[in-house]
Amino acid sequence: MQDYLKGLNEAQRSAVVETDGPSLVIAGAGSGKTRVLTFRIAHLLSEGVKPYRVLALTFTNKAAKEMKERIGSVVGQHIAGSLWMGTFHSIFARILRYESKHLGYPSSFTIYDSQDSKNLVKSIVKKMKLNEKAYKPGSVLARISAAKNDLVTPVVYARDVNRMTHDKASQMPMIHEIYARYMKECYKSGVMDFDDLLLNTNILFRDFPDVLKKYQDQFDFIMVDEYQDTNYSQYLIIKKLAEKHKNICVVGDDAQSIYSFRGAKIENILNFRNDYPGYKLFKLEQNYRSSQNIVNAANSIIEKNKGQIQKNVFSANDLGNPVRVLKAYSDVEEGFLITNDIFEKRMKEHLEYKDFAILYRTNAQSRVFEEALRKKNLPYKIYGGLSFYQRKEIKDLLAYFRLTINPADQEALKRVINYPARGIGKTTMDKLILAADSSDQSLWNILINPNISQLGINAGTQKKLANFVALIAQFKAQLENLSAYELAAEVASASGIMKDLHNDKSIEGQGRMDNIDELLNGIKDFTDSKQEEGEPAKLVNFLEDVALLTDQDNEKADDINKVTLMTIHSAKGLEFKNVYIVGVEEGLFPGTQSTDSEKNLEEERRLFYVAVTRAESNATISFARSRYKYGELTYSRPSRFIGDIDQAYLDVNPEDFVSNEKPQPSFRKPGLGQANSNLKPRIRMNYTSEAGQSKPKINFNASNTSGLQAGMRVEHERFGQGEVVSIEGVAPNVKATVKFNNAGQKQLLLKFAKLKILT
DNA sequence: AGGAACGTATAATCG
DNA sequence: ATACGTTCCT
Numbered sequence: 001m002q003d004y005l006k007g008l009n010e011a012q013r014s015a016v017v018e019t020d021g022p023s024l025v026i027a028g029a030g031s032g033k034t035r036v037l038t039f040r041i042a043h044l045l046s047e048g049v050k051p052y053r054v055l056a057l058t059f060t061n062k063a064a065k066e067m068k069e070r071i072g073s074v075v076g077q078h079i080a081g082s083l084w085m086g087t088f089h090s091i092f093a094r095i096l097r098y099e100s101k102h103l104g105y106p107s108s109f110t111i112y113d114s115q116d117s118k119n120l121v122k123s124i125v126k127k128m129k130l131n132e133k134a135y136k137p138g139s140v141l142a143r144i145s146a147a148k149n150d151l152v153t154p155v156v157y158a159r160d161v162n163r164m165t166h167d168k169a170s171q172m173p174m175i176h177e178i179y180a181r182y183m184k185e186c187y188k189s190g191v192m193d194f195d196d197l198l199l200n201t202n203i204l205f206r207d208f209p210d211v212l213k214k215y216q217d218q219f220d221f222i223m224v225d226e227y228q229d230t231n232y233s234q235y236l237i238i239k240k241l242a243e244k245h246k247n248i249c250v251v252g253d254d255a256q257s258i259y260s261f262r263g264a265k266i267e268n269i270l271n272f273r274n275d276y277p278g279y280k281l282f283k284l285e286q287n288y289r290s291s292q293n294i295v296n297a298a299n300s301i302i303e304k305n306k307g308q309i310q311k312n313v314f315s316a317n318d319l320g321n322p323v324r325v326l327k328a329y330s331d332v333e334e335g336f337l338i339t340n341d342i343f344e345k346r347m348k349e350h351l352e353y354k355d356f357a358i359l360y361r362t363n364a365q366s367r368v369f370e371e372a373l374r375k376k377n378l379p380y381k382i383y384g385g386l387s388f389y390q391r392k393e394i395k396d397l398l399a400y401f402r403l404t405i406n407p408a409d410q411e412a413l414k415r416v417i418n419y420p421a422r423g424i425g426k427t428t429m430d431k432l433i434l435a436a437d438s439s440d441q442s443l444w445n446i447l448i449n450p451n452i453s454q455l456g457i458n459a460g461t462q463k464k465l466a467n468f469v470a471l472i473a474q475f476k477a478q479l480e481n482l483s484a485y486e487l488a489a490e491v492a493s494a495s496g497i498m499k500d501l502h503n504d505k506s507i508e509g510q511g512r513m514d515n516i517d518e519l520l521n522g523i524k525d526f527t528d529s530k531q532e533e534g535e536p537a538k539l540v541n542f543l544e545d546v547a548l549l550t551d552q553d554n555e556k557a558d559d560i561n562k563v564t565l566m567t568i569h570s571a572k573g574l575e576f577k578n579v580y581i582v583g584v585e586e587g588l589f590p591g592t593q594s595t596d597s598e599k600n601l602e603e604e605r606r607l608f609y610v611a612v613t614r615a616e617s618n619a620t621i622s623f624a625r626s627r628y629k630y631g632e633l634t635y636s637r638p639s640r641f642i643g644d645i646d647q648a649y650l651d652v653n654p655e656d657f658v659s660n661e662k663p664q665p666s667f668r669k670p671g672l673g674q675a676n677s678n679l680k681p682r683i684r685m686n687y688t689s690e691a692g693q694s695k696p697k698i699n700f701n702a703s704n705t706s707g708l709q710a711g712m713r714v715e716h717e718r719f720g721q722g723e724v725v726s727i728e729g730v731a732p733n734v735k736a737t738v739k740f741n742n743a744g745q746k747q748l749l750l751k752f753a754k755l756k757i758l759t
Numbered sequence: 760a761g762g763a764a765c766g767t768a769t770a771a772t773c774g
Numbered sequence: 775a776t777a778c779g780t781t782c783c784t
Contacts, residue, residue: 060774089774114773194774261772364770367775384773418760425760550774569772591771607772630769631775 004039004074008032015249015282016040019047019221022242022276024269025251028313029298029613030289030575033251037225038067040249041083042074044221051082053220055241059229061087062552063573069744077745078737084219088234089194090548092201095215096192102208103200105190108540110402111547112186112193115390116411117141124181127437134171135178143167144179148195149231149263151202154180188442189410198233205240216244226573227252227272231263239275248276254309255302258569258607270309285312287613289575291320293649294619298612300646305602323612324620325642325652331365331583331627335372338580338622342563343376345578345618353379355577357564359611361589365582366565373563381559383551383566393501393512394519400491401543404475408442420500423464431455471495484542485527489520529718531752534735568611579615581608585623585636608641702754708736713758719743721758 005013012032015025016039027033037056045051058064064086072080084091093111100107112120118137121144125135143166147157157163158176167175186192192200205212222242224230227250230238242248250272257266273279287295295315302308326341328334342356358369363385373380388394396419399412407413418424435446435455446452447469453462471494478487492498501513523542530537551570564576583589590604612619623638638656708714712724722740729735734750748755 087774111774197774259773262774362771421761423760427760548774567772593771628775 004042008035008039009286011282011284011286012036012039015284016043018280018282019044019249020247022246022272022279023249023282024272024276024279025249025282025284026309026311027251027253027284028287028311029253029256029610030287030295030315031284031313032286032288033225033253033284034063034067034573036284037223037251038070039074041067041085041223042071045071045075045079049220051079052084053218054083054085054223055091055219055221056083056085056223057088057091057225057238058086059226059573060550060552061090061548062550062555063225064090073744078747087548087550088230088237089197092237093192093197093544093548096197096200096204099204099208099211102211103204104187105192105200106406106408108406109190109192110406110409110412110543111197112191112411113390113547114141114194115395116191117182117193119411119414120182120185121178124178124185128174128177128181130174130178135174139170140172140175140178143172143175144182145195146263147179148199149233151199151233151236154183185410188408188440190406190408190442191410195233198231198237201237202233205237212240213244216241220245220247222248224248224250225252226256228254228257228266228269229259229264230268232265232268233263235265235268246276255305255311255606256572256610256613258572258603258610260603270307283311285314287313287315288317289616290315290613291317291617293320293322294612294615294617297323297619297645297649298609300649301605301612301641301644302609304644305605321618322649322651323645324618325638325650325656326620326622327638327653327656328622328624329626331368331624332372334582334622334624334627335368338369338582338620339372339376339378341580341620342378342578351577352561353563354561356580357566357571357574357576357578357614358580358582359566359568359571359614360582361568361591361607362583363567365588369565369582373565378563379561380563380565381555383564383570387551388515388518388554389546389549391512391515393497393515397488397492397495397497397516397519398543398546400472400475400495400497401488401539403472404479404487404491405540405543407444407472407476410443413443416495417468420496422468422496424461424468428457428461428465431457479539482539483527483531483537484539485520485524485537487539488523488542492516492520525718528752528754532748533746534733534749568607571614572610575614575616577616578618578620579611580620580622581611582622583624583627584608584621584639584642585627586639587634587636588627589639589641605641605644608644701756703757705736705750705753705755705757708750708755708757714738715756715758716740716743716748717754719746 005016008016012035015023015036019040025033025036027036041054041056044054056067058067068080068083068085071083096105097107097109100109118141121137121140125132125137125140147163152160152163154176157179164173164176167173186196219241222238224238238248250269252269254266254269257264260266292315295313299313326337328337338358345351346353346356360366366382366385370380370382389398396416399415402409402412403416414429417429432443432446432455436443439446447465452465457465474494475487475491478490482490497516501509501516504512526542526545527537530541589608590601594600594604621642624636626633626635628634642652708724708727710724710726713721714724715721716738719740720742722738722743725737725739725745727734727736732751735747736750736753737745737747739745
């Protein structure tokens with residue numbers, strides 16, 4: 001049973017088996033951190049700890065899902081399935097739904113994404129008649145977010161001298177007031193933003209000790225991954241939950257702390273010893289991922305930072321190749337150089353596309369690489385940027401879903417009340433909003449109020465409003481009866497979205513239609529698999545998942561073997577054989593915003609460290625002497641970070657570093673690159689190539705499973721072939737446990753599962 | 760009310 | 775460069 005301990009080194013093994021009391025695991029890059037976490041949880045479970053008494057917080061949903069599967073393969077999927085494992089946001093959203101009544105929220109609260117938040121801020125600024133030039137929604141929101149992450153409420157904010165001085169200095173003295181109104185509007189609309197999920201959890205635990213006690217009792221063991229990137233709000237939640245049993249294990253690496261811009265406090269990991277005296281310290285220092293050259297080069301970078309936890313990361317792998325530095329004259333040439341290199345290396349070394357990743361500082365840099373890759377016909381996938389769920393047509397449909405679940409959701413209402421066009425315009429909306437504000441009610445309440453006729457809206461428009469209300473009410477009435485897919489399909493057609501897109505015969509319109517199809521297919525998949533596993537598969541459940549998705553959670557099956565393009569931030573935790581770090585220039589990496597303080601610069605340097613340590617065999621750094629920014633040609637010098645790398649591990653042409661030479665604009669031949677690059681519609685490959693991919697195979701005919709018995713071989717549409725382990729339950733809720741060859745062990749409800757009996 | 764045409768501000772990193 | 779907002783016209 002304890003075979004899994006055999007493959008671990010000594011430090012890893014201690015970190016796995018010493019589960020009592022507080023532990024701090026300092027995990028250097030590539031040191032097998034995920035294995036340790038996985039085995040530690042599996043170890044707990046195999047010792048008889050109940051899965052629902054284990055809370056494990058990860059950084060992304062994807063990480064949680066993968067870890068769950070790995071744990072499941074040791075202890076069984078059904079056990080792993082009952083773990084409280086997920087991101088902070090998803091776990092505490094779940095708790096907040098159970099406990100929402102304490103806070104006066106509906107349990108069906110919906111979640112604003114950052115665009116919704118921005119729109120709300122914008123409308124508040126307008127209402128307050130503030131200067132819209134000075135109060136940029138993004139900046140205002142950043143201040144509000146920072147306050148929330150520090151658990152500073154609007155009242156406290158107004159008394160906080162530091163914050164107020166800061167706001168005055170940046171010409172936005174009224175932020176505290178915007179903040180107060182923002183909170184009020186969210187409350188009124190029954191919505192939370194991302195930060196609220198954590199803030200409200202804190203409020204819940206602070207004001208309702210019984211509730212806190214319940215969860216303190218429940219969670220015997222708590223584990224937190226990427227602890228160096230937790231903010232104060234997250235820190236305090238964990239601290240309170242761990243207070244009773246004190247079985248808390250945090251894992252992290254101070255050298256990889258890269259999220260201070262969203263409130264992460266590197267101090268949380270540095271001060272762990274003060275919070276939990278008597279803690280055990282485990283240091284994972286052997287890097288199994290990268291060659292010696294890469295580890296050494298990375299070490300020489302991070303050495304330039306001060307105040308770190310002492311550690312000695314080393315590699316016992318091959319020496320490997322030095323870190324290579326490439327110079328390009330322009331951003332376009334950079335694209336060609338890198339893609340050529342990938343093309344040739346793949347041929348020469350018989351590698352696969354998935355062995356290559358292009359990492360950049362900002363999403364805006366992805367474009368030239370996309371174009372270069374496309375010209376060379378190399379398949380690629382992009383993370384970040386405009387994700388699938390941020391597309392207009394998708395957001396429109398999701399807004400209908402949100403409104404169906406929570407009609408008070410104001411941003412959702414504003415978004416779709418006149419889409420597809422139904423003759424409800426600005427004038428009408430202004431009247432409604434005025435009424436909502438003066439009576440302190442949600443827009444929806446105004447709409448369903450019989451006194452609506454007194455608002456001076458003409459009879460024709462009133463009729464249109466009534467129709468809209470009836471439409472949403474009709475959807476709402478079906479929330480319980482219909483599955484997620486059934487209701488979603490109904491909403492898509494009855495709302496008129498399908499018809500509207502169908503009428504648009506342009507290429508873009510066609511693409512939008514495909515996207516809606518794809519979303520519906522995704523919901524179908526969601527519904528099928530939840531039903532098969534005997535879990536709720538209503539629209540509410542789908543929306544819950546979608547609201548908290550990250551870029552990385554959208555990966556498609558046939559996206560696997562492609563070149564990866566992503567920001568360095570999203571590459572954290574991942575690894576690739578060959579990594580290209582591009583745009584390593586002053587003013588871009590480090591960015592101009594980061595060069596003003598040593599603290600910011602150190603974070604940028606950690607980011608660079610993270611980038612280099614993603615590579616297993618080869619790391620290549622490139623910079624361009626000129627590039628387009630905001631549509632303007634700019635010139636740049638190689639980044640100071642390149643100089644941070646010890647020359648011994650570097651392969652660079654010294655001539656490229658004569659950085660004072662005058663850049664030569666003539667290198668960009670007009671007509672090449674930029675000029676002819678707008679030939680094709682800019683649709684991302686990873687979404688175009690597989691519209692309809694998830695549609696059920698037509699010729700899969702499921703067998704009648706009434707006579708299914710343990711030991712039989714079966715085939716499943718998505719999970720492939722497997723063997724029935726056991727059958728339990730009485731009709732119609734018979735459940736089969738099936739061990740699939742590739743997908744692991746699953747429990748399936750026979751009334752939903754489509755299984756073909758093979759033997 | 761709703762669309763076309765024009766002007767302008769904009770892109771850091773994320774759940 | 776382009777996405778977004780405003781203005782103007784129907």
